Amino acid sequence: MWQAVRRELARLEWDVEPTLTLDLMADWTQTVSSLVAIRRALGPISTADPLALLATATTGAARTAEVKPILAPSLAAVSAALADIGQDMAARPDFDRQRDAATLNHVAYELVHWVRLRTPDEKAKAWLLAGETALDGAIHAPTSRSAVGVGLAAWQNALAAVQPVQNAPIVRRSVALGHLAILRDTHALVDEAARSGALPGPYADALLGNIRELARAHQTTLSQMDGRRLGSTRVDQAVMLQVGTAVRQLTGRPESTEPLHVRLDVLLRSGLGQAVLVANLTGEPSAHPAAARISRLALEYLTNHRMLRDIDLSDAPTPPAQVEPKAAAPLEPRASAGIAPMEPTIPPGTVLDGPSILALCHARDLGAAAATGDPLNPPELLQGVDSSRWPQLVAEGRQAVTDMVGSVIPMVYAQTRRTPNAADTRGQMFVELMGAAYRFDPQRTSPEGWASYAWMTIKHARLRGVDDAGVVRKRTTVPRPPTVTLDGRDPASRAPDPAEVVEDRHAIAAITRAVEQLPPSLREPLMESLQGHPMRVIAEDLGYSESTAHRRIKEARDRLRDELAAQNHDSQWVSFESGTDPVLRRAQRLFEQTFPTSLGVDPGRGPAR
Structure with missing residues (x-):
């Protein structure tokens, strides 16, 4: 049954002169409709199903404002082969559901990967990567848990x-x-x-x-x-x-x-x-x-x-007479002329107000109910709604989810900035955000809490350290710099440079002088703060309130900052190679007075190196 699809996939990859299309995204939307029709023949589709997430991601990619028509090999033959499979499944109910579901996930994964590589727009590519990541998690997930x-x-x-x-x-x-x-x-x-x-x-x-x-x-x-x-x-x-x-x-x-x-x-x-x-x-x-x-x-x-x-009725096989694979084609906005494609209603990063969130959640719930409901026994949300409008509600529900995700897309890029394997992490975050958009309940919290809910979702996805496919991700945010040796010397050595040692001594001497010049009312609380005492103890020792102690410590730090900044700008540059410079000799003497030599070390000899 799947041989024709495999043959068309091979032709798509290796044909020397393939049939071309002027709009790859339109062809891909039609193909996703065929994939969803096959998945519906296998049983009810939940919002967490990888094919449902792929359809939502495709809606987001197709509605990206910057996407232009893409010249690429046509997917019409693949879509026709998938439609034939949907008809075969509707005609005979004795197919292996588990095996066909696994094969469907593999075929969808290969197709979305092929389309993503030929999509030049980065935003549309990020949406497609989310669908690819969801399918990857379904294919390679270690176990399935309820x-x-x-x-x-x-x-x-x-x-x-x-x-x-x-x-x-x-x-x-x-x-x-x-x-x-x-x-x-x-x-x-x-x-x-x-x-x-x-x-x-x-x-x-x-x-x-x-x-x-x-x-x-x-x-x-x-x-x-x-x-x-x-x-x-x-x-x-x-x-x-x-x-x-x-x-x-x-x-x-x-x-x-x-x-x-x-x-x-x-x-x-x-x-x-x-x-x-x-x-x-x-x-x-x-x-x-x-x-x-x-x-x-x-x-x-x-x-x-x-x-x-x-x-349980939801676990029973679906009667063949109730499955109409051809009727599932209008689920996507570009899949049928009867449903007009909707343009993005909000630009990415728009802060949505409460009424907008409520309207999007209502459209989302209607779409989810229409995708999983039975026209003969409609759910409560769809009572009185003509079943012919259900495909349109499904499309509008997915568009509402993409709008909710699109409003928080800048958060994804903020969380993946300067991270290794940023594209893979970003794809997993898109999957998590689509799931969060379906789970978010404005009745349990304020509708304005969607942005905070989305932020915590993607933050947990980044910190979790393992994706849905069981692949462990690195937690380091910056790649470790390589160690290179030059002529026997290690530039990454931790041993301080002599010039840095002299510069540190000069800075210590300047700080010591600045602290000594402070009045006692500011110097005493500052020294106790530097020793790690809490504000309550400092106030009790010095005999005034905690707010007064806090204010004097802040004033002391401000004076030190101004004094050191003035010295940094006013002092002339002195070469560190000069061994007879009086400033360096005075800095060395102040340093030795501030930090006396430890016991057990001969004062006449320096520490062994």
């Missing part, structure tokens, strides 16, 4: 960080609040599984009753603490931040392609988020019996995990 599994791993790490500071009441309150949110979501999952028949009725009823009892115990713990009157150290604040981040990962908006039974299976295997450990950390007596019963129910599930039946 979102709930990742969140539970973060929750377990947070509980481990809590244990050294568990005696702090505000930390215990944070743990109780976080586990209460996890229990609330788990209760909804178990209730839905019980109503759909995925869990046996008696087991589900026992689990729901114990979840409610443990939740009441957490509420008792919270009612005994007033968070406004609890103090916290910086360590406590760091631990609470880690707990809150893990809870947001667990209770955030779930992936539409992650079935109910997968999320519930992970939660049951974890003892519903380490219920026993949480009960021990909060210290509430009424929480221990309920946590112990939940642990026994989780152990019962581990011994018989087949009690959770896989009846």
